Amino acid sequence: MTGKTVVVALGGNAILRNQEVGTAEEQIANVRRASRQLAEIASDGYAVVVTHGNGPQVGDILLRNELTEDTLPSMPLDICGAESQGMIGYMLQQSMQEALLAAGLDCPVATVLTQTLVDGDDPAFGDPTKPIGPFYTAMQAKRLQEEKGWQMVQIRGQGYRRVVPSPRPIALIEGQAILGLIRAGVVVIAAGGGGVPVVADTGGTLRGVEAVVDKDYTAALLARLVGAGDLLILTDVEHVALNYGRPGRQDIREMTVAEAREHLAAGHFPPGSMGPKIRAAVGFLEDGGDRATIASLDSAADALAGRAGTRIRR
Numbered sequence: 594m595t596g597k598t599v600v601v602a603l604g605g606n607a608i609l610r611n612q613e614v615g616t617a618e619e620q621i622a623n624v625r626r627a628s629r630q631l632a633e634i635a636s637d638g639y640a641v642v643v644t645h646g647n648g649p650q651v652g653d654i655l656l657r658n659e660l661t662e663d664t665l666p667s668m669p670l671d672i673c674g675a676e677s678q679g680m681i682g683y684m685l686q687q688s689m690q691e692a693l694l695a696a697g698l699d700c701p702v703a704t705v706l707t708q709t710l711v712d713g714d715d716p717a718f719g720d721p722t723k724p725i726g727p728f729y730t731a732m733q734a735k736r737l738q739e740e741k742g743w744q745m746v747q748i749r750g751q752g753y754r755r756v757v758p759s760p761r762p763i764a765l766i767e768g769q770a771i772l773g774l775i776r777a778g779v780v781v782i783a784a785g786g787g788g789v790p791v792v793a794d795t796g797g798t799l800r801g802v803e804a805v806v807d808k809d810y811t812a813a814l815l816a817r818l819v820g821a822g823d824l825l826i827l828t829d830v831e832h833v834a835l836n837y838g839r840p841g842r843q844d845i846r847e848m849t850v851a852e853a854r855e856h857l858a859a860g861h862f863p864p865g866s867m868g869p870k871i872r873a874a875v876g877f878l879e880d881g882g883d884r885a886t887i888a889s890l891d892s893a894a895d896a897l898a899g900r901a902g903t904r905i906r907r
C-alpha cells in the first residue's frame with residue numbers, strides 16, 4: 594500500500610459506554626465522537642481502516658434473544674455477531690461520511706461484514722475464557738448449563754456469565770475484498786467484534802462457531818493484511834500503566850517490544866483487557882509494523898502523532 598496507512602481499533606466501550614443504558618441516541622452520539630477523531634486522522638494524510646469491538650452490543654442482542662425466546666427462535670452467536678457488525682457498521686458509515694465531508698474529504702465509506710477463519714483444533718476450544726451476554730443467578734446458571742450445555746463462570750460479586758472459547762484468528766475470509774476497496778480509496782470498516790469466527794471443513798465449506806475472536810488480535814491481522822505502518826488501539830484509558838489499579842501506578846508513555854514482554858510476564862497486563870492489546874501490538878511490530886499506539890478515544894489523533902497515549906516501538 595502506498596502512503597501512510599493506519600488500522601484503528603475502537604473499543605466496544607467507546608461506542609456503548611459502561612454507565613449508559615445503550616439507547617440508539619447514545620450509541621450514535623459516541624460514534625460521532627469517534628468519527629470526528631477518525632476524520633482528523635484522515636486529514637493528517639492517513640488512509641484509515643477501522644475495526645471495532647462489539648461486546649456491549651452483542652450482549653444486548655443475546656439478551657433480546659433470550660427475552661423473546663418463547664415467541665421467536667433465538668439465533669446462534671455467529672449470527673448475533675454478524676448482526677452487531679451490521680448495526681455498528683451502519684452507525685459508523687453514516688457518521689464517518691459526515692465527519693469526512695466536514696473535514697473536506699469526500700471519500701466513500703463502506704463496511705465489510707467479515708468472517709475470521711479460526712482453527713477448529715485451536716486449544717482455546719477446550720478452555721472457554723471469554724465471558725459474553727448477561728449475568729445470571731446461581732440457579733439460572735445451573736439450568737443453562739444443563740439445558741444448553743453452556744459453560745458458566747462465577748464473576749466475583751456480580752453473578753454468573755456464559756464463557757465461550759477465544760481462538761486466535763488465522764485469516765480474514767473477505768481479505769481480498771477489503772484490499773480491493775482500500776486500493777479504490779474507500780474508507781473501510783471491517784472485522785467488527787474480531788469478525789465472525791468460522792472454521793473450514795475439509796471441502797472448504799465455512800461454518801460459524803460459538804466463539805469470540807479478540808478484536809485486538811484481529812486488528813493486528815488486519816493491519817498486516819493491509820500493510821499498515823501504524824496500529825492504533827483506542828480504549829477508555831489515556832495510557833497503559835504499570836501497577837494499574839494498585840498502589841504505585843505508573844503511566845507508560847513509550848516502551849520497546851522487549852519491555853512490553855517483560856511487563857507482560859510480570860503480570861501488569863491482564864488477559865481479557867490490556868493483555869490482548871499488548872500482545873497484538875507486539876505481534877504487529879515483530880511482523881514488520883512501524884508503530885503501535887494504545888490511547889483513549891478522545892486523544893486518537895494526538896496519539897497517532899506521538900503526543901498522547903502509549904507508544905510501543907520495535
Ligand code: ADP
Nearest residue numbers: 604605606646828830833834837861865866867
Ligand atoms: P476495550 O473494549 O477497549 O477492548 P477492555 O476493557 O478490554 O476495553 O480493555 C481496556 C481496560 O483495560 C481499561 O479500561 C483498564 O481498566 C484495563 N486495564 C487493565 N490493565 C491495564 C493497564 N496495565 N493499563 C491500563 N489499563 C489497564
Ligand code: MG
Nearest residue numbers: 604646865866
Ligand atoms: Mg477488550
